[in-house]
Amino acid sequence: MKRAAIIGCGTIFQVHLPIIVANPEIELCAVCDNNPAVQEKLPAAAKAVPFYTDYEELLEKEHPDVVHLCLPHYLHVPVSEYFASHGVNVFCEKPVGLNTAQAKEFVEFEAAHPEVKIGICLQNRLNRTTVELKKIIDGGEYGKVIGCRGFVPWFRGKAYYDEQPWRGQLKTAGGGCMINQSVHTLDLLYYLCGDIDAIHGSVNQLADYGIEVEDTVAARLHFANGANGVFFATNCDYTNESVQIKVACEKASFLIEDDALFRIDADGVRTKLCENEKLPGAKFYFGASHGILINKFYRAIENNTDDYIHVRDAEMSIRLIDAIHASSKAGHPVAP
Structure with missing residues (x-):
């Protein structure tokens, strides 16, 4: 079983949380947001685990195997690199950088750290x-x-x-x-x-x-x-x-x-050939493939394969x- 933490409790957090909770091979160990006021509004599953306002403190105390980054764009690369540098696997929401220069640097970072996996959430490919x-x-x-x-x-x-x-x-x-x-x-x-x-x-x-x-x-x-x-x-x-x-x-x-x-x-x-699984609720346009991609990422960690969407992709x-x-x-x- 892998211990997972979610960093960022905004809109996309609401998509990641139920997927993690529904997977018996994943234990939600902590959540983090720099705004302490969001804790009161969290779903029960998130309230049941420790809440942090500092992701460095979370790492020090909880030692997750995987972090899900549901943060504003400008934090994607630096926070991903922080956790990966400490041996933690990262599943990061899009985008993979603010610009080409940052994305290229992130690709180089990924190549230099083969000991961890960094997955990027381009879920519509699935x-x-x-x-x-x-x-x-x-x-x-x-x-x-x-x-x-x-x-x-x-x-x-x-x-x-x-x-x-x-x-x-x-x-x-x-x-x-x-x-x-x-x-x-x-x-x-x-x-x-x-x-x-x-x-x-x-x-x-x-x-x-x-x-x-x-x-x-x-x-x-x-x-x-x-x-x-x-x-x-x-x-x-x-x-x-x-x-x-x-x-x-x-x-x-x-x-x-x-x-x-x-x-x-x-x-x-x-001629209709197939249909996507639909995500219920107001955020239907996110699609329902987050779960497919997240579970695929955890299987890649468990089996040590490259079968996930990389930074380079x-x-x-x-x-x-x-x-x-x-x-x-x-x-x-x-x-x-």
């Missing part, structure tokens, strides 16, 4: 729809990929940024709708369709929130295999609508929408985001 579409593309039955589209029409009101001001600041968030809301979609376009040679992007602020980070972005993706892609994300929709990922192959197209994968034949006939998502920003400023395509 959605049923993603797994099936990846299998179809790699199998080649429908020919090579010729195009793709990623579409993230979500809403974040001004109160979202006022509630947690770090979300609207570049030095603490690293960006807006890309790094926070649509990083998973960018990651899947690369993961499913292959290497990207160049990106031509446009980054905008359409909402009058007085924040530094972007709320809307569009980009054209030039893939090494000759395919063309388009990516659009916004926090200015009226609500959180379904993410769409469409991949066109030579003999058919495939669409992920409303948590289902469809094959669209040349005659327009649409997640680096490209940050490189793509930085390339879109750079292209928008330069006014021409840039390489990620």
Whole structure:
């Protein structure tokens, strides 16, 4: 049995906690947040274990085998490296860095510390729809990929940024709708369709929130295999609508929408191939694959395998985001 601690008791904490509690091979040994007032509002399972406001004290007294980092973006790398340097396995939420330079340094740190495992939460790679579409593309039955589209029409009101001001600041968030809301979609376009040679992007602020980070972005993706892609994300929709990922192959197209994968034949006939497990409640758009990925990470620790999402696997998502920003400023395509 592995002893686990959760660092950060905010929104995503509510996803990690029940997964840990439900796994009989994991013992929740502590939780930590720098705001002591959150302790009163914690679920019973979290109230039943020691609460800390200092993660260094938690390490000294509890000696966890694994820590789950559910922290603001700017703390992901330094806190991950702190625990890993002390021999603790780390499961860290996205993003894998504030920018390409930090993500690259994190990759180098991971390589220098093979004695611990650092897993990154890009859980949508393990959605049923993603797994099936990846299998179809790699199998080649429908020919090579010729195009793709990623579409993230979500809403974040001004109160979202006022509630947690770090979300609207570049030095603490690293960006807006890309790094926070649509990083998973960018990651899947690369993961499913292959290497990207160049990106031509446009980054905008359409909402009058007085924040530094972007709320809307569009980009054209030039893939090494000759395919063309388009990516659009916004926090200015009226609500959180379904993410769409469409991949066109030579003999058919495939669409992920409303948590289902469809094959669209040349005659327009649409066939449902599979559906994702759905996460109940208001945060349905997180998807239900956190549990699959977290349990996979613990099996990798137990069996000493590399079967999890590494820091190096997640680096490209940050490189793509930085390339879109750079292209928008330069006014021409840039390489990620």
